[in-house]
Amino acid sequence: MSENRVDAEPVSAILSGEFARKLAARDKTIEVLKRRIARESHLSNTTPFAILEQNVGLEKVVALKTQELEKKRRELETALDELRITQSQLLQAQKMESIGQLAAGIAHEINTPAQYVSDNVGFVKSASDSLLHLLDAALILADSVREQMTEMPALQAFDTALKKTKVDFFRQQVPNALDESLEGLGRITKIVSAMKEFSHPSQNEKEYADIREIINTTITVARNEWKYVATLNTYFADNLPQVPCLRDMIGQVILNLVINAAHAIADKVQAGVKEKGNIEISVIPKNDYLEVKVKDDGTGIPENIRNRIFEPFFTTKAVGKGTGQGLAIVYSTIVDKHHGQIRCESEPGIGTTFIIELPLHYIAEGNEACK
Template sequence: MQFEAEKSFFTSTLVLLIGVVCILLFMGILIHRTVLRPLNALNDAVTSSKQTGVFTMPQIVLASEIRFLATTFDTVLKKLQTHNQLKSEITQRKQVEAELRESEASEKQKSRELEQTLQELRHTQMQLVQSEKMSSLGQLVAGVAHEINNPVNFIHGNLHHASQYTQDLLDLLRLYQEYNPAPTVAIQTVTEEIDLEFLREDLPKLLVSMQVGADRIREIVKSLRSFSRLDEAEVKDVDIHEGIDSTLMILHNRLKSKSDYPAIQVVKDYGDLPRIECYAGQLNQVFMNILSNAIDALDEQNQQRSPAEVMDRPSIISLQTRVVGTDSVEIQVADNGPGIPEAVQKRLFDPFFTTKAVGKGTGMGMSISHQIITERHKGKLECHSSPPQGAAFVIRIPIRQTY
């Protein structure tokens, strides 16, 4: 009885174990088919997608959580690919934009360089034209001065003798009248016709007037000859005051009084300057440009004032020279015109900059003057102005040029 019970227990246990094994085997096969194989297939598909960039859904993945996972991964991968594609496109666009900006900056730089080159070419061209004009003017003035100088010297030299001869004749006439107080009727008639007494008084005055005129012409010729050094290219020792005075002589017609306005007064305060080593003609050109601009400013101001206002506050150009230190001289040209605004002062020496009406200025005068002083003479040219208190141009150049 006990044996039967043990046998039955053993049989039941064996059956139970076999059942458990079968169940476990079935569950293992089921897990392998439904979980492990799909996961391995999904893993292979994911690994393949890393290389190809394309995710292919495995056929053995059934509608389950694993398929949901695979579908989710496929969706994420596609979104990631879309994101990467967009990121790549954005990067490419940024690169293209950067290249475009770089190209645009390069083109702008080339455009600025080209504009600057054209500006320099125009500046150089205007300088050459201006230099050629001034050289031609210098040659013309020198030729005219030479042609005028010879006959003027002839007239000037003979006027002294003419005055002496005239005085001798007048003395003889006086003696003749003293010793022959009763002339003949014919002599008396001619004496009355020519008004002898008036001739005796006016003839010396006439000769003096001719002498003054001849001296004036000689001064003009001297100024022309001094100014005609514009075509000289060599450095020479010159008298600065002579250059300024010759320029004023050339501009005399613009300084003198007009129909409604008095003359522009020129006040000189010349210091004791040594002879300066410089390019005389070019320095005269600077004086001409600065003085011409001062006259233009004063004329423009006078046109806006009544004659009475001009009389109360006449137009004045002040010229002052002095030695600075031991190696430089300073020339200041000041006027009591309307002055120069600060914005204009900043561009005053720029090429082609002018505030004058079209056709009245090229904008090169002050630019060339600045270059002559700073580059040719190693000096300084400055403008000081506080409108409406007039303007002052200060030139400072070394007494001796260094090479």
């Protein structure tokens, strides 16, 4: 994977070098024109008025060259921003590929023991049910014998053991403990399965996918980010059509938005404004696209920076807590990779909603294929 890495520093150096060469070319053109005018003026005794006309012409040339250079500079800045986004996406893709490889190994290592532990706990649960039935029968038998032979030593020993055992507590707690154990083991299996599914690379090939599965998988993977600060609910319209997409990249989009929502709510929780917030993810079909909304009741986004949130490397988070790449990657994935739309509605102190529109019809791009 290392051969695919993009180094931002050489790219910047190349673009800066190209701009410097164009600037040097402009200066060289100006110097040549100045020498030509001086030479012609000396040889032909040109009048000051003629020299003035030539100077005006020279200024026009300089202005034109300056405009051309300014245009090139803007183009180079745009190219540099695009390269930075591409670099971020490539690094993210490499990271996700590594996670996918690790997840496959971890899944095997965890699923195997989890499966036989689950099987054994299931067996113990079944056996405990049988033992409880046997205990009930033994208690009935003991009551019957007690009426006839009160002084029987075996019966007295049974009654003593019965008092120490706390049968009622055993009867109530053991089945609950086993049920909780089986539920926990099932959750382990679900999390590992979700991690495998989430990390599986799309190989840059779009395929028709169930957006509900992508979202449910992602929120399972991200559960540790939101469970302490928010309640997360999903709302899916009935009979949602499948959408052509790069599943891992759409999963990354949902992950970034959910994490951002959790962080915005955490800021409110830490400030003592509320104990816990809410995150809602909804999906409904609209005409020829799916509308996906990720809504939170966090701190909101100030109006003066709202139009910059999708810019590469723009962040309001403290150093070490945010790189400014998350929403830039979200925008690039939805708009550039899927020809969709994304917008943000926010009110400071109330919350934020991101609205995504994903086309339901496959749009060919380059050599991509849709399975």
